[in-house]
Amino acid sequence: MFAPVYLDHNATTPADPAVLEAMLPYFSTQFGNASSRHEYGRAARRAIDDARAQVAAAVGAHATEVVFTSGGSEANNLLLKGGAACLRPGLLAIGAAEHPCVLKPAEQLARRGWTLEKLPMDGDGRIVRERYEAVMARKPKIVSLLLANNETGVIEDIEPLAERARAAGAWFHSDAVQAFGKLPVDFRRLNGAGVHALTLSAHKMGGPKGAAALVVDKRLELEPLIAGGGHERGLRSGTENVAAIVGFGVACQLAVERRAALAALLTRLRTQLEQGLLALGATLFGKQVERLPNTVYFAFAGVDGETLVGHLDRAGYAVASGAACSSASPEPSHVLRAMGVDDELARGAVRVSLGRGNTEEQVAGFLAALKMTVDRLQRLTAMAV
Amino acid sequence: MLKLPIYLDYSATTPVDPRVAEKMIPYLVEKFGNPASRSHSFGWEAEAAVEEAREEVAKLVHADPKEIVWTSGATESNNLALKGAAQFYSGKGRHLVTVKTEHKAVLDTCRELERQGFAVTYLDVQENGLLDLEAFSAALRPDTILASVMFVNNEIGVIQPIAEMGEICRSRGILLHVDAAQATGKVAIDLETLKVDLMSFCAHKTYGPKGVGALYVRRKPRVRLTAQMHGGGHERGFRSGTLPTHQIVGMGEAFRLARLEMGTENERIRMLRDRLLRGLADIEEVYVNGDMEHRVPHNLNISFAYVEGESLLMAIKDLAVSSGSACTSASLEPSYVLRALGRNDELAHSSIRFTLGRFTTEEEVDYAIRLLHDKISRLRELSPLWEMVQDGVDLSTVQWAAH
Numbered sequence: 042m043f044a045p046v047y048l049d050h051n052a053t054t055p056a057d058p059a060v061l062e063a064m065l066p067y068f069s070t071q072f073g074n075a076s077s078r079h080e081y082g083r084a085a086r087r088a089i090d091d092a093r094a095q096v097a098a099a100v101g102a103h104a105t106e107v108v109f110t111s112g113g114s115e116a117n118n119l120l121l122k123g124g125a126a127c128l129r130p131g132l133l134a135i136g137a138a139e140h141p142c143v144l145k146p147a148e149q150l151a152r153r154g155w156t157l158e159k160l161p162m163d164g165d166g167r168i169v170r171e172r173y174e175a176v177m178a179r180k181p182k183i184v185s186l187l188l189a190n191n192e193t194g195v196i197e198d199i200e201p202l203a204e205r206a207r208a209a210g211a212w213f214h215s216d217a218v219q220a221f222g223k224l225p226v227d228f229r230r231l232n233g234a235g236v237h238a239l240t241l242s243a244h245k246m247g248g249p250k251g252a253a254a255l256v257v258d259k260r261l262e263l264e265p266l267i268a269g270g271g272h273e274r275g276l277r278s279g280t281e282n283v284a285a286i287v288g289f290g291v292a293c294q295l296a297v298e299r300r301a302a303l304a305a306l307l308t309r310l311r312t313q314l315e316q317g318l319l320a321l322g323a324t325l326f327g328k329q330v331e332r333l334p335n336t337v338y339f340a341f342a343g344v345d346g347e348t349l350v351g352h353l354d355r356a357g358y359a360v361a362s363g364a365a366c367s368s369a370s371p372e373p374s375h376v377l378r379a380m381g382v383d384d385e386l387a388r389g390a391v392r393v394s395l396g397r398g399n400t401e402e403q404v405a406g407f408l409a410a411l412k413m414t415v416d417r418l419q420r421l422t423a424m425a426v
Numbered sequence: 427m428l429k430l431p432i433y434l435d436y437s438a439t440t441p442v443d444p445r446v447a448e449k450m451i452p453y454l455v456e457k458f459g460n461p462a463s464r465s466h467s468f469g470w471e472a473e474a475a476v477e478e479a480r481e482e483v484a485k486l487v488h489a490d491p492k493e494i495v496w497t498s499g500a501t502e503s504n505n506l507a508l509k510g511a512a513q514f515y516s517g518k519g520r521h522l523v524t525v526k527t528e529h530k531a532v533l534d535t536c537r538e539l540e541r542q543g544f545a546v547t548y549l550d551v552q553e554n555g556l557l558d559l560e561a562f563s564a565a566l567r568p569d570t571i572l573a574s575v576m577f578v579n580n581e582i583g584v585i586q587p588i589a590e591m592g593e594i595c596r597s598r599g600i601l602l603h604v605d606a607a608q609a610t611g612k613v614a615i616d617l618e619t620l621k622v623d624l625m626s627f628c629a630h631k632t633y634g635p636k637g638v639g640a641l642y643v644r645r646k647p648r649v650r651l652t653a654q655m656h657g658g659g660h661e662r663g664f665r666s667g668t669l670p671t672h673q674i675v676g677m678g679e680a681f682r683l684a685r686l687e688m689g690t691e692n693e694r695i696r697m698l699r700d701r702l703l704r705g706l707a708d709i710e711e712v713y714v715n716g717d718m719e720h721r722v723p724h725n726l727n728i729s730f731a732y733v734e735g736e737s738l739l740m741a742i743k744d745l746a747v748s749s750g751s752a753c754t755s756a757s758l759e760p761s762y763v764l765r766a767l768g769r770n771d772e773l774a775h776s777s778i779r780f781t782l783g784r785f786t787t788e789e790e791v792d793y794a795i796r797l798l799h800d801k802i803s804r805l806r807e808l809s810p811l812w813e814m815v816q817d818g819v820d821l822s823t824v825q826w827a828a829h
Contacts, residue, residue, distance in 0.1 A: 072441040074630075077746070251637040
């Protein structure tokens with residue numbers, strides 16, 4: 042049996058062996074509840090404190106600014122709903138291409154008296170600056186924009202946008218789940234520019250599923266989503282997931298140590314992949330702008346994305362046809378729609394997201410499998426017409 | 427050789443059973459896919475593991491796997507059950523009933539619902555910690571939409587009459603939510619017969635990992651909830667967020683083991699607990715908190731009169747025990763559960779919760795008995811109150827002078 046090649050690192054990543062090793066004692070000998078006062082409990086508390094310091098250090102934040110949650114979705118829900126609960130309803134502005142875990146809570150708020158403005162994207166997947174300016178003039182109370190898009194990998198230059206939002210009096214949040222671990226993310230600097238909160242997630246950067254963080258400026262008042270016991274400075278109750286939090290901390294430390302080397306590897310592989318794709322006649326989305334070094338989002342005219350990824354899976358390559366979270370909906374990607382890509386081409390969208398374990402041989406193998414599959418599918422389409 | 431401190435705090439959390447950990451590990455490394463990935467084998471493999479675990483959780487409590495919603499733990503399950511039901515059914519009524527001895531996850535959520543305009547009745551318990559069914563029945567109003575009562579109390583281990591409460595609630599058209607975080611693996615739970623509509627579970631009190639729990643949401647008759655976590659629409663829209671596969675696999679395996687082993691395990695633990703009780707019963711002026719009959723076999727909660735609580739905890743550092751519930755023990759407030767039983771502050775402060783578990787040995791129990799005998803008598807030797815009692819002074823008649 043051959044092992045399939047994993048090219049879907051934006052959906053999730055394997056836990057690094059060092060992360061796993063660090064986690065294991067917290068299942069067996071160091072299993073205490075961090076709220077317990079005895080030695081088992083105190084050991085668990087120390088482990089969480091250490092991990093909090095590691096996460097904070099990785100993004101240049103203070104440990105007291107890190108609130109652990111069960112995942113990125115929860116952190117985004119906490120920021121939007123918890124932040125909104127402390128304000129009188131007003132204008133909420135988010136990007137039209139946000140992840141569903143920002144879009145859906147925002148839509149919920151729109152049912153509770155908030156006015157929701159979805160900021161339009163240009164053809165490259167960035168916020169249209171004039172439209173942004175017009176929305177800022179209406180004094181939004183909360184602005185939330187992805188630092189890097191999970192589908193296209195397009196990086197938004199959020200500093201000037203946050204500065205403008207601050208001038209308008211808004212809290213500014215950025216979902217940095219995909220950016221963190223692939224790009225340097227400096228909360229102190231971003232905070233200086235007017236970014237008040239960032240969402241990070243462990244399982245997208247070599248940590249375990251089940252741990253994430255909202256890094257938040259303490260001036261930003263939040264109501265907890267989960268009550269009961271007052272853990273995480275009252276912002277998130279529930280027995281801490283010690284093992285996963287420890288794993289998250291170690292993953293953060295490794296990410297910092299390895300960032301330059303990883304970025305170099307990913308950039309090299311992505312260049313190889315993109316050259317291959319262009320030679321095969323693919324359309325690359327967001328090609329003109331800065332993107333994450335690991336993400337390539339493309340389509341072949343007349344080739345259905347779902348069908349293509351199915352064939353690629355059978356050929357031994359795991360890629361995505363859209364965001365992992367938005368399930369098997371036949372709707373074309375809302376991200377591509379926001380970018381003005383026509384539905385037919387959007388239905389062909391395939392995302393390749395590279396990671397630490399990938400090699401040039403794997404990319405070459407993928408391109409060869411892709412060429413065969415696309416050729417065959419295009420021949421079939423031609424025959425059917 | 428005994429490993430010190432001896433862990434007698436299994437109701438705060440349990441170690442992950444080595445068999446559970448072994449099953450979890452592959453899902454962190456080679457089988458690491460996102461269960462929501464629909465386009466490749468990594469995703470399908472993870473999804474299959476999640477569904478297998480869902481079946482195991484359902485089996486332990488005789489539910490349909492479709493009635494199990496994954497959450498991050500019992501606290502989240504309780505929040506989702508209470509807020510989700512209250513918000514969904516708020517058109518029907520805005521009153522809830524709960525009990526003063528519930529876990530903070532329920533009580534704090536009720537306080538939040540009060541701020542949202544709901545009314546909540548907090549029922550007293552009897553001196554033995556059990557709810558009086560007539561008082562419960564009398565508290566239900568025409569506008570009551572939900573009652574929330576825990577199956578097993580985390581501090582005193584008493585088992586509430588859930589079956590009877592289910593009958594009462596169902597006949598009145600009121601939803602019953604049960605926090606069963608402390609019950610799984612300790613008492614048999616049969617949701618085919620129990621008329622319970624919502625039930626909260628967590629893994630880490632039953633030898634599974636922290637960070638995962640579940641909410642049972644009855645399908646027949648169908649119970650509906652307003653989701654509290656929005657996003658990709660995971661868990662049929664009840665709870666969005668990437669599923670932590672390894673943790674879910676761990677919960678499934680932990681619940682499978684509980685189903686297979688709880689019968690024999692509970693008898694072994696009951697013998698150890700009774701041994702502990704016998705060993706401590708000959709100390710003067712000790713009081714057991716909570717009913718001993720309707721109680722899980724793991725729990726013993728004892729007040730040691732005429733001993734100062736903090737000194738006691740310091741003196742028995744070789745035992746990892748709790749002087750209240752884990753979630754509230756960071757503050758020096760006397761346990762509100764013991765207060766609800768009518769214990770005074772001094773007795774509440776000087777009470778110890780011993781909770782035994784899968785890895786507790788007879789040797790450990792005997793060590794605990796010896797240690798407590800030794801330390802209690804030493805602490806009492808230093809206690810002027812104890813001296814007065816020995817001299818026959820009735821302390822309740824003493825007029826204390828203010829400093």
